[in-house]
Amino acid sequence: MALTPDDWSAVWLTLKLASLVTLLLLIVGTPIAWWLARTRSRLRNVIGAVVALPIVLPPTVLGFYLLIVMGPQGPVGQLTESLGLGRLPFTFAGLVVASVFYSLPFVVQPIQNAFMAMGERPLEVAATLRASPWERFVHVALPLARPGFITAAVLGFAHTVGEFGVVLMIGGNIPGKTQVLSVQIYNHVEAIEYAQAHGLAAGLVAFSFVVLLALYTLGGARNTLGTGQ
Amino acid sequence: MKAAFRKLAVFVALAGASLSARAEEVSVAVAANFSAPMQKIAVEFEKATGHKAQLVSGSTGKFYAQIKSGAPFQLLLAADDETPAKLVKEGDGVPGSQFTYAVGKLVLWSPTPGFVDDKGEVLKAGKFAHLALANPKLAPYGFAATETLKALGLADALQPRLVIGESITQAQQFVVSGNAELGFIAFSQIHKDGKLIDGSYWLVPAKHYTPIRQDAVVLAKGKGSAAVEALAGFLKSDKARAIIKSYGYEL
Numbered sequence A: 001m002a003l004t005p006d007d008w009s010a011v012w013l014t015l016k017l018a019s020l021v022t023l024l025l026l027i028v029g030t031p032i033a034w035w036l037a038r039t040r041s042r043l044r045n046v047i048g049a050v051v052a053l054p055i056v057l058p059p060t061v062l063g064f065y066l067l068i069v070m071g072p073q074g075p076v077g078q079l080t081e082s083l084g085l086g087r088l089p090f091t092f093a094g095l096v097v098a099s100v101f102y103s104l105p106f107v108v109q110p111i112q113n114a115f116m117a118m119g120e121r122p123l124e125v126a127a128t129l130r131a132s133p134w135e136r137f138v139h140v141a142l143p144l145a146r147p148g149f150i151t152a153a154v155l156g157f158a159h160t161v162g163e164f165g166v167v168l169m170i171g172g173n174i175p176g177k178t179q180v181l182s183v184q185i186y187n188h189v190e191a192i193e194y195a196q197a198h199g200l201a202a203g204l205v206a207f208s209f210v211v212l213l214a215l216y217t218l219g220g221a222r223n224t225l226g227t228g229q
Numbered sequence B: 001m002k003a004a005f006r007k008l009a010v011f012v013a014l015a016g017a018s019l020s021a022r023a024e025e026v027s028v029a030v031a032a033n034f035s036a037p038m039q040k041i042a043v044e045f046e047k048a049t050g051h052k053a054q055l056v057s058g059s060t061g062k063f064y065a066q067i068k069s070g071a072p073f074q075l076l077l078a079a080d081d082e083t084p085a086k087l088v089k090e091g092d093g094v095p096g097s098q099f100t101y102a103v104g105k106l107v108l109w110s111p112t113p114g115f116v117d118d119k120g121e122v123l124k125a126g127k128f129a130h131l132a133l134a135n136p137k138l139a140p141y142g143f144a145a146t147e148t149l150k151a152l153g154l155a156d157a158l159q160p161r162l163v164i165g166e167s168i169t170q171a172q173q174f175v176v177s178g179n180a181e182l183g184f185i186a187f188s189q190i191h192k193d194g195k196l197i198d199g200s201y202w203l204v205p206a207k208h209y210t211p212i213r214q215d216a217v218v219l220a221k222g223k224g225s226a227a228v229e230a231l232a233g234f235l236k237s238d239k240a241r242a243i244i245k246s247y248g249y250e251l
Helices: A005-038 A043-056 A059-069 A075-082 A092-118 A121-128 A133-144 A146-161 A165-170 A181-190 A194-218 B002-021 B032-049 B060-068 B082-089 B121-125 B140-151 B155-161 B168-176 B226-235 B238-246
Strands: B025-031 B052-058 B075-077 B099-104 B106-110 B131-134 B162-165 B182-186 B200-203 B212-218
Touching: A005 A043, A005 A092, A005 A146, A005 A181, A005 A194, A043 A092, A059 A075, A059 A092, A059 A165, A092 A133, A092 A146, A092 A165, A121 A133, A133 A146, A146 A194, A165 A181, A181 A194, A181 B060, B025 B032, B025 B060, B025 B226, B032 B052, B032 B099, B032 B168, B032 B226, B032 B238, B052 B060, B060 B075, B060 B082, B075 B082, B075 B226, B082 B212, B099 B140, B099 B226, B106 B121, B106 B140, B106 B168, B131 B140, B131 B168, B140 B155, B140 B168, B140 B182, B140 B212, B155 B162, B162 B168, B168 B182, B212 B226, B226 B238
Parallel strands: B025 B052, B025 B075, B131 B162, B131 B182
Antiparallel strands: B075 B212, B099 B212, B106 B182, B106 B200
């Protein structure tokens, strides 16, 4: 099952995409999770529902709207063009943006659950010890929520690796730029190149299993995935 | 709740009974590019024979995989002539039943009127960011598009601007949504109800690419069925040929 250069390029591109997206999601997702965990605002349910949408929506819906919104007539497309960035569909940057939306709930929810699970008490104690809000967040909340962060990072990464529908809709299948692993497997299956499809697909199954096994073994999933105890 | 369920069960049973009492139903796998004309043909077929054609539209590669795994299709209208030949060779198609039902034509199309000239010079001028086509490995029209680019000596120059849809349907979608300015698609795709849709196009001269023969084949599950035979025959009738031609195919 020799992989072609295009296959390897797809593997590398997928890892690059998933790493970058995971990093961005941790940066973007943490404040959202913190806010959702602690706010009493009436907007909480609205924002929570918006964040969770990609879990429910078929990727084709998300991909379809991204294609329209990022296109030349869409608001995002017009914005990126007026900033001199060009348009996002068919680019690696476009995949990154799409994947951040697509994998957002998988990162926000575990972190949010971890923040909620630790309750008010540790933060109040820290406050009596004159820790500033920032210090309370960095030295108390973050370490306590560590399992949530591990789960979030692993799920965000794995979910981006497994992404298919959105990439298919906005990627344009360009080797080295938007031709990721899942799309490449699809191409092989469609072209009846089953040996090559097996090479990549079996690799992905093994990879996903190892990732989930590591997740459960590390125990990070205990509070947030409902398995183990 | 229980009563409603019982009503539903009775309804389903009745519906099933009425179906089996009627004429035969043929299960047909249709290449996506031929889906619109085939729907019209199916209506005429039912009027003429009383048999019903149940159409499933999709990509030929996917149909091949499904047929190999025992899908219940009785007739395949493929987007190429290789897949039917392969199925016959592998015992999943009925020998001698393969025939060409349409020959596809390739166009370069843009929804913007006046954007594509009738000689395809727009490709040489290169005033566009993205040119969409279907995956040449999967779709005969995609392969024809790459042949055309090679024939014009533009394959290398335009390579960085190509965006590849998994099918010609997706290639057209890239163009319709404005993300690619123009694309190579099937002539049939810019026909609606036998009329051309808006935009500008270049009908690629046949000398630039290998003819896109779309073949039909009776599958093992349709062997010996009178209705399947009737539909295969109907596809060659004048009535069906007129519909096929009105969608921009040759015969």
